[in-house]
Amino acid sequence: MDFYSTLLCLCCTWVIFQAFRKTRSTAISKKLPPGPKPFPIIGNLLDLGDKPHKSLAKLAQIHGPIVSLKLGQVTTIIISSAETAKEVLQTHDQLLSSRTIPDAVRAHKQDEFGLPWIPISTQWRNLRKICNDQLFSKKALDANQNIRGMKLQELLAETRQSTIVKETFRLHPVVPLLLPRKAKADAEINGYTIPKGAQVLVNAWAIGRDPSLWDNANSFMPERFLGLEIDVKGRNFELIPFGGGRRICPGLPLAIRMLHLMLGSLVHNFDWKLEEGVKSEDMSMEDKFALTLQIAHPLRAIPIPV
Numbered sequence: 001m002d003f004y005s006t007l008l009c010l011c012c013t014w015v016i017f018q019a020f021r022k023t024r025s026t027a028i029s030k031k032l033p034p035g036p037k038p039f040p041i042i043g044n045l046l047d048l049g050d051k052p053h054k055s056l057a058k059l060a061q062i063h064g065p066i067v068s069l070k071l072g073q074v075t076t077i078i079i080s081s082a083e084t085a086k087e088v089l090q091t092h093d094q095l096l097s098s099r100t101i102p103d104a105v106r107a108h109k110q111d112e113f114g115l116p117w118i119p120i121s122t123q124w125r126n127l128r129k130i131c132n133d134q135l136f137s138k139k140a141l142d143a144n145q146n147i148r149g150m151k152l153q154e155l156l157a158e159t160r161q162s163t164i165v166k167e168t169f170r171l172h173p174v175v176p177l178l179l180p181r182k183a184k185a186d187a188e189i190n191g192y193t194i195p196k197g198a199q200v201l202v203n204a205w206a207i208g209r210d211p212s213l214w215d216n217a218n219s220f221m222p223e224r225f226l227g228l229e230i231d232v233k234g235r236n237f238e239l240i241p242f243g244g245g246r247r248i249c250p251g252l253p254l255a256i257r258m259l260h261l262m263l264g265s266l267v268h269n270f271d272w273k274l275e276e277g278v279k280s281e282d283m284s285m286e287d288k289f290a291l292t293l294q295i296a297h298p299l300r301a302i303p304i305p306v
Helices: 002-029 052-063 082-091 103-107 122-135 138-143 147-157 161-171 204-208 252-269
Strands: 066-071 074-079 187-189 192-194 199-202 270-273 302-305
Touching: 052 066, 052 074, 052 204, 074 082, 082 187, 082 199, 082 204, 138 252, 161 204, 161 252, 252 270
Parallel strands: 074 199
Antiparallel strands: 066 074, 187 192, 270 302
């Protein structure tokens, strides 16, 4: 029994040593971005906590806008500024356009048929063309909208509603870390090497709350967008809730229309008030992390028909 216990300890020690040596040799041979020191085997998994988008934003404050982590044995690069996001989503878009496929996605074969996950290929280009030309083109969306809805949307485009939508996306992006990208080859960003096979996560949540980009970054102030030529279509990297580059969300045109239409209809047809005894300053806007961001405590309001 003592022999097997000793053998097991030796095997565990060898595995830990090999993992540490591999991590160290990779860091030495390539100039990786700075980041917290990883533990053997688990890497930096403990640094993520239950709200990774917030934990990663704090790491960016310590190490800078581009951070290197080890999630298990996977080298992961975290992007937390508009400037470096532009490097990933535009300048090096071709090299960093592959996907890291989560096991849950692979189990449902979404990596074979789902447009967000399949590799850049003829199949991907054909599906993208169908989305752009047939499903989400202006002509196709207009054909499925009645005249009243179209007029309402035209009205909203010229009013404060559009600024409310932008401010909501800034503070509460639906996918806070966007979908993970994967480097097809080594790429250099800000003087650091993004090694081939590394996972790349863009923290859209952190960029949207970057105090160097936004005054009172944690406050809900839709008026900040009045007179600003900033949209969510992937051209302004200060605001990228749908990503950017060739991998930008194909459903963006539909999402924008539906959100404007629903918000405008609710505001146009109802006055709203809080429940009895509830004060706006006491309402919790805390979120809980998942692939899509969700509010931790559902908010309630009472509609009053106009």
